[in-house]
Amino acid sequence: MNNSTKTHGVWTVTAPSHPTLFPIKGERKTDVAIIGGGYTGLSAALHLAEAGTDVTLLESKSIGYGGSGRNVGLVNAGLWLKPDEVVEKMGTEYGERLLDVLGASPALVFEMIDKYKIECDDSREGTLHCAHSPGGYKVLRQREEQWQRRGAPVELLSRDKASPLIGSKAFHGALLDKRAGQIQPLAYSYGLADAATKAGAQLFVNSPVTSFNRNGDTWQLKTPGGTLSAKWVIVATQGYPDRAFKNQKKSMIPFNYFQFSTPPLPESVRKTILPGGQPAWDTNLILSSYKLDRDGRLIVGSVGQARNGAYNLHKNWTLRSVEKVFPQIGPIELEHAWDGIIRMTTDNIPRFHMFDKGMITVTSYNGRGIGPGTMFGKLLAEYTRTESAECIPLPLTNQEDISSRILRGLYYEVGARLYHFAQRRF
Numbered sequence: 001m002n003n004s005t006k007t008h009g010v011w012t013v014t015a016p017s018h019p020t021l022f023p024i025k026g027e028r029k030t031d032v033a034i035i036g037g038g039y040t041g042l043s044a045a046l047h048l049a050e051a052g053t054d055v056t057l058l059e060s061k062s063i064g065y066g067g068s069g070r071n072v073g074l075v076n077a078g079l080w081l082k083p084d085e086v087v088e089k090m091g092t093e094y095g096e097r098l099l100d101v102l103g104a105s106p107a108l109v110f111e112m113i114d115k116y117k118i119e120c121d122d123s124r125e126g127t128l129h130c131a132h133s134p135g136g137y138k139v140l141r142q143r144e145e146q147w148q149r150r151g152a153p154v155e156l157l158s159r160d161k162a163s164p165l166i167g168s169k170a171f172h173g174a175l176l177d178k179r180a181g182q183i184q185p186l187a188y189s190y191g192l193a194d195a196a197t198k199a200g201a202q203l204f205v206n207s208p209v210t211s212f213n214r215n216g217d218t219w220q221l222k223t224p225g226g227t228l229s230a231k232w233v234i235v236a237t238q239g240y241p242d243r244a245f246k247n248q249k250k251s252m253i254p255f256n257y258f259q260f261s262t263p264p265l266p267e268s269v270r271k272t273i274l275p276g277g278q279p280a281w282d283t284n285l286i287l288s289s290y291k292l293d294r295d296g297r298l299i300v301g302s303v304g305q306a307r308n309g310a311y312n313l314h315k316n317w318t319l320r321s322v323e324k325v326f327p328q329i330g331p332i333e334l335e336h337a338w339d340g341i342i343r344m345t346t347d348n349i350p351r352f353h354m355f356d357k358g359m360i361t362v363t364s365y366n367g368r369g370i371g372p373g374t375m376f377g378k379l380l381a382e383y384t385r386t387e388s389a390e391c392i393p394l395p396l397t398n399q400e401d402i403s404s405r406i407l408r409g410l411y412y413e414v415g416a417r418l419y420h421f422a423q424r425r426f
């Protein structure tokens with residue numbers, strides 16, 4: 001199964017051809033088994049293979065099938081939470097450690113792109129977090145102060161300074177985070193997969209792990225076509241846990257995020273939109289994102305599904321949003337629509353769990369996974385080699401189910417529909 005425009009939108013059009021990989025067959029052994037072919041699993045596989053470890057990755061469907069092939073492509077430094085909130089929730093030691101690790105994660109992404117010559121339309125000019133209201137501007141001021149206190153290169157731009165960078169007068173200012181940038185998400189997944197394969201990792205697709213059990217010191221992972229035995233297992237199924245790991249869904253609140261892309265814009269219009277190469281998103285609770293791809297398509301995203309009954313509602317909102325934010329574009333069609341599932345925790349902090357001896361997972365990226373996935377994959381690789389708690393920036397906890405998580409997820413979906421419906425004539 002390969003990714004299609006229905007599930008992965010324009011990213012399938014502009015990504016290089018997908019890596020040629022096959023399902024696992026028969027009985028195999030490895031030192032470290034990785035489950036999931038997104039950024040976390042691929043980064044872990046690549047780092048382990050580079051360190052000379054025998055490593056095998058099993059992906060249920062195709063490389064980048066989950067969030068890693070569908071996302072917006074904002075390479076952010078940090079979480080949705082403000083830095084001080086992370087410290088309030090996690091305490092100084094873990095909180096500051098997590099902020100340091102995530103603050104450094106865009107640099108790791110760009111280092112991987114350079115080292116392995118990954119072609120993924122990256123730009124490293126920062127990101128613009130745009131104030132949708134005077135209240136949003138105040139929150140950005142707090143973010144600026146809290147990050148600057150930690151020495152991060154972020155700068156709050158007034159409306160007058162931000163407008164030419166966004167190419168829009170619709171916002172009250174923007175926070176420029178110079179650590180950040182953007183990528184073509186599916187292309188980055190394919191590039192990591194190629195690099196991991198070249199480094200010696202064995203990657204298998206269409207190989208869902210349907211059950212697992214431990215026999216002494218060895219894990220046995222069953223797939224429809226074969227069995228893999230391993231001393232260590234890294235579960236990197238994150239937002240798309242399936243089959244043997246579907247219980248992970250119980251510990252996260254799901255919501256959908258859609259994106260629509262326009263055809264390539266004419267050069268005269270293109271150069272007026274986000275001319276500095278930064279992608280943008282806003283401070284609204286039902287947030288929106290805006291970016292140009294390498295061919296000058298405008299990609300607009302927000303909360304909700306781009307399928308079924310919600311398709312027309314969100315499409316009309318997107319067209320209206322383009323008209324309001326970038327009136328210079330004029331009447332336009334939308335070419336591709338797709339969406340993906342983001343999974344949240346109640347406190348917006350990711351989780352590391354040790355399921356059992358030798359089986360570890362990181363999950364709940366709360367919508368921030370390009371930097372974190374690449375970084376946490378690297379750290380989990382180190383952990384399987386050293387077993388040092390120093391590698392992990394958070395405590396290892398037990399998985400806890402969230403009650404009424406489906407209802408909570410519906411709250412986002414219905415809230416987004418109501419908001420987009422109310423906004424259709426703003």
Ligand SMILES: Cc1cc2nc3c(=O)[nH]c(=O)nc-3n(C[C@H](O)[C@H](O)[C@H](O)COP(=O)(O)OP(=O)(O)OC[C@H]3O[C@@H](n4cnc5c(N)ncnc54)[C@H](O)[C@@H]3O)c2cc1C
Pocket residue numbers: 035036037038039040041042058059060061062063064065066067068069070071072073074075076207208209210236237238239240241242243244245257258339340341342365366367368369370371372373
């Ligand atoms: C629409 C959307 C927009 C987003 N925008 C951004 C953004 O702009 N910036 C950002 O940083 N983050 C963003 N995110 C979040 C980011 O995409 C994810 O956090 C990140 O991709 C997670 O990577 P991962 O490797 O941990 O998991 P995933 O990419 O979800 O990969 C998990 C993989 O595990 C596989 N799997 C599941 N069960 C099994 C099994 N039993 N056996 C074998 N394989 C299995 C799945 O098929 C899947 O391919 C967004 C997410 C979405 C959905």
